[in-house]
Amino acid sequence: MTEYHFHWWHPQSERAASPSVSIAAPSQLQGAALALRHFVELGCDIHAPLAHVDVMEANGATHTLLVEEVLDWLNDPERIYFVHHEGLGVLLQSTSRT
Numbered sequence: 001m002t003e004y005h006f007h008w009w010h011p012q013s014e015r016a017a018s019p020s021v022s023i024a025a026p027s028q029l030q031g032a033a034l035a036l037r038h039f040v041e042l043g044c045d046i047h048a049p050l051a052h053v054d055v056m057e058a059n060g061a062t063h064t065l066l067v068e069e070v071l072d073w074l075n076d077p078e079r080i081y082f083v084h085h086e087g088l089g090v091l092l093q094s095t096s097r098t
Helices: 028-041 067-074 077-083 090-094
Strands: 002-007 018-025 052-056 061-067
Touching: 002 028, 018 028, 028 052, 028 061, 028 067, 028 090, 052 067, 061 067, 067 077, 067 090, 077 090
Parallel strands: none
Antiparallel strands: 002 018, 002 052, 052 061
């Protein structure tokens, strides 16, 4: 299982715990996409300034993925089935903000 922690910039007056979720997925990007869906369901604004996901693998390795990296990966035409099958369209619809 890999653990995903969502972080974003928010004003000093809004101190909030960063949500996290553990997911088993074939790749870190797939897991991060599923985690983003979870965070959106919790009401997190994945388009907030500096939004990113800290990834902690089972072996203790950690790294950071920007939300934009995950959304760019999902926008690849090769991911159409994955996006549809996992109900991730909501993440992509919200990328075309104005």
